[in-house]
Amino acid sequence: MDKLKLQWKVFAFLIGFCALLLVILWLFQTVFLSDMYKFIRKIEIEKAITLVEKNINSSNLENILYELELNKEIIVRPTKDFAPPVRTVPDRPEHRQPETITKDQEFVLKDGNKIFLTFHAMVTPVDATVSTIQMQLYIITGIMILLATLLAIIISKYISNPIEQINRSAKVLATGNYETEFRGKGFLEIKELSDTLNTAALELSKVERLRRELMANISHDLRTPLSFIYSYAEMMHDFPYEVTSEHSQVIMDEANRLTSLVNDMLDISSFEAGIAKLNKVNYNLTESLRKTINRMKELVKSDGYLLKFEHNEDVYLLADEVKITQAFYNLLLNAITYSGDDKTVTVCQSIKGSMVRIEVIDHGEGISQSDLPYIWERYYKVDKIHERPKIGTGLGLSIVKKIIDMHDGEYGVESEEGKGSIFWFQLESK
Numbered sequence: 500m501d502k503l504k505l506q507w508k509v510f511a512f513l514i515g516f517c518a519l520l521l522v523i524l525w526l527f528q529t530v531f532l533s534d535m536y537k538f539i540r541k542i543e544i545e546k547a548i549t550l551v552e553k554n555i556n557s558s559n560l561e562n563i564l565y566e567l568e569l570n571k572e573i574i575v576r577p578t579k580d581f582a583p584p585v586r587t588v589p590d591r592p593e594h595r596q597p598e599t600i601t602k603d604q605e606f607v608l609k610d611g612n613k614i615f616l617t618f619h620a621m622v623t624p625v626d627a628t629v630s631t632i633q634m635q636l637y638i639i640t641g642i643m644i645l646l647a648t649l650l651a652i653i654i655s656k657y658i659s660n661p662i663e664q665i666n667r668s669a670k671v672l673a674t675g676n677y678e679t680e681f682r683g684k685g686f687l688e689i690k691e692l693s694d695t696l697n698t699a700a701l702e703l704s705k706v707e708r709l710r711r712e713l714m715a716n717i718s719h720d721l722r723t724p725l726s727f728i729y730s731y732a733e734m735m736h737d738f739p740y741e742v743t744s745e746h747s748q749v750i751m752d753e754a755n756r757l758t759s760l761v762n763d764m765l766d767i768s769s770f771e772a773g774i775a776k777l778n779k780v781n782y783n784l785t786e787s788l789r790k791t792i793n794r795m796k797e798l799v800k801s802d803g804y805l806l807k808f809e810h811n812e813d814v815y816l817l818a819d820e821v822k823i824t825q826a827f828y829n830l831l832l833n834a835i836t837y838s839g840d841d842k843t844v845t846v847c848q849s850i851k852g853s854m855v856r857i858e859v860i861d862h863g864e865g866i867s868q869s870d871l872p873y874i875w876e877r878y879y880k881v882d883k884i885h886e887r888p889k890i891g892t893g894l895g896l897s898i899v900k901k902i903i904d905m906h907d908g909e910y911g912v913e914s915e916e917g918k919g920s921i922f923w924f925q926l927e928s929k
């Protein structure tokens with residue numbers, strides 16, 4: 500149906516174009532032909548006058564006049580002497596007899612005398628010519644319709660074939676086969692369309708792969724704490740007198756793990772759905788960071804972690820404090836999780852012009868160059884082996900990315916394997 504439409508559209512366009520050309524041709528070759536012919540004859544008379552004027556005293560004048568009469572059918576005679584030859588055509592009504600166009604002109608001779616010449620241009624009737632041209636136009640119209648049809652078929656084939664091919668591949672893609680390859684050729688636009696679709700298919704396949712991995716990880720992550728919680732609760736139920744605070748601690752830890760997993764997933768889905776709104780207020784960023792670091796310090800102190808905060812003055816920011824704290828918290832938690840043997844994490848606040856830059860520095864294992872471009876993607880985890888203490892959702896950094904993007908800020912990471920990482924973000928300060 501679409502193919503038909505395209506074909507007809509091209510056909511209608513070409514026919515319209517041909518019709519326009521034919522109308523212009525028709526007008527010039529039939530309606531205006533006689534007037535144009537007379538106009539051209541007048542121009543020829545003017546040219547003849549100029550020629551005669553130039554050669555009025557020349558011995559060659561006679562030859563020139565002869566040539567004019569012979570080749571241009573322009574007869575030049577002294578004004579008074581001449582009566583123009585009447586070319587009568589038998590059986591023609593009086594008013595359709597051939598006409599002449601005349602013009603009188605004064606010339607000055609070498610000796611100062613003046614001479615008056617009349618230029619007569621014969622005007623041949625064009626009726627016969629018009630009917631010949633009309634016949635030709637009928638033939639040309641036929642040929643043009645034929646050519647337009649052929650051209651319409653060729654053009655629409657040239658366009659619709661690659662589109663059909665792309666459509667077929669898109670249908671395969673829609674069934675979930677992300678290996679589909681789009682091969683559009685012929686036009687730059689079609690080539691670009693197929694390149695875009697290839698990229699889309701690649702992205703979809705990546706998301707699909709990550710989704711599968713996440714499902715595998717999440718189901719594992721949910722099942723393990725749940726089974727821990729169930730078995731400890733069961734034990735507390737069966738042996739209430741043997742319950743120690745470590746037992747309830749395990750239940751609390753596992754419940755926390757579940758909460759953060761579910762929270763991360765809720766956060767990222769609200770960011771992706773575009774329903775997360777910023778509640779911007781002017782607040783003391785330095786103070787807010789200090790509080791978060793102190794709270795974290797308390798939490799990890801018993802494990803021997805050392806958190807340092809380097810800063811000069813207090814910086815104020817117009818931003819969503821809760822969200823910026825969440826982004827910072829994610830970076831801080833990652834730095835602690837992946838910190839090295841020195842168990843030290845340094846947070847550094849610096850000011851660069853109107854920007855405030857926050858760096859979270861650890862001396863841990865670092866990230867390989869091949870992983871670096873991907874760590875900000877959803878569900879991406881470098882550590883694919885299920886090593887329980889370091890297990891994460893793979894959503895932390897993509898939440899950071901979304902939050903900083905929403906604030907029109909910048910973020911990044913510098914990392915070297917074996918030496919550690921510097922995760923940073925910077926925002927416009929007030």
Ligand code: ADP
Pocket residue numbers: 829833834837861863864865866874879880881882890891892893894895896897920922
């Ligand atoms: P996760 O919940 O797995 O930590 P993130 O999105 O926060 O998810 O991080 C993605 C990956 O980036 C992590 O799995 C980890 O391998 C790597 N990563 C993040 N921060 C650091 C860091 N400070 N040092 C080394 N690797 C890190």
